[in-house]
Amino acid sequence: MTATGTGDPGRMRAARIETCGRPPVVGDVPVPVAGPGESLVRVRAAPVTPLDLLCAGGASYFGTPAVPYVPGVQGVGTVGERAVWFPTTAGMAPGDGSMAGLAVVRSEDLVELPAGADPYAVAALGLSAVAAHLALTWRGELAAGEQVVVLGAGGVVGQAAVQLARLAGARRVVAAARSPEGRERARRAGADAVVELGTQDVAGLAARLSAACDGPVDLVLDPLFGAPAAAAARTLRPGGRLVNLGGSASETCPLDSSTLRGRSLRVLGYTNNELTREQRAQAITLIAGHAARGRLSVAHEVVPLAQAGPAWQRQTAGTAGGRIVLRVT
Secondary structure: OOOOOOOOOOEEEEEEEOOOOOOOEEEEEEOOOOOOOEEEEEEEEEEOOHHHHHHHOOOOOOOOOOOOEOOOOEEEEEEOOEEEEEEOOEOOEOOOOOOEOEEEEEHHHOEEOOOOOOHHHHHHHHHHHHHHHHHHHHHOOOOOOOEEEEOOOOOHHHHHHHHHHHHOOOOEEEEEEOOHHHHHHHHHHOOOEEEEOOOOOHHHHHHHHHHHOOOOEEEEEEOOOHHHHHHHHOOEEEEEEEEEOOOOOOOOOOOOHHHHHHOOOEEEEOOHHHOOHHHHHHHHHHHHHHHHOOOOOOOEEEEEHHHHHHHHHHHHHOOOOOEEEEEOO
16 A cells, blocks of 8 residues: 555545535545645645535535535645645635645645644644634734633634633633533633523623623624624623624624724624735644644544545534544545
């Protein structure tokens, strides 16, 4: 058996999307060839992310991808003796991604990882942790000694945000999540208090959040929008900030004008798509360093590439024990 997972050095094992809306199928494909300015990465770990699921569904804002293609918008692997994290545009533009034995990546996009960084832990964190870190610091301007509320704290972004807020100097971090499993993940991430989100009653939820906080809140990190964001906004101090980086609860939000105007709040949007290559690389380096030192981790499970189809279905259904990371080679 070769390092590409087959007995033929000209072919490799890969998971491919053959039909949009269907899970990937694992099989043998030709080994890719790197061109000028590109590197051939031997992939070790490939996470199954919400962006992968969105693109492969065929109805994303990037348009319907041409099939078949290898999914995987990011991964961890090696180039020679170097351990690297890398991004791809799989599902967003023509080309293949990380869920294969080898991946062709622009050399300038590679981010070298520190010694001791676990490839599966870094892959699980990846761009979700980048979003958490930069939404808190670059967009949210988190300062030492501030109090932070993290909504959706059971997800990967939320778990990372709880820990990264603390590492950035927050004095108190209050987490909120819908499911019991999500709230337990938030507790394990180190939240000072955890609040249940299971209601659309904005006033009641605002009271619940306020009771868990130590006075007015400085910053809310919001991957949910909808009623949770409207409620969390009511906990903010005058001049407080709410950074939205998702709409998994709703694409609209019942934020009332009196709250927004009366407290001179700042409501800010965040997307990883706005980052420069340098910003992304710096964030990945920081995240991998924290992970290597045992300061940052999120719930994840490692699954062999051969089981990519069933793993994809479990991630889609929300029945996985955290972010699924495929063990590729």
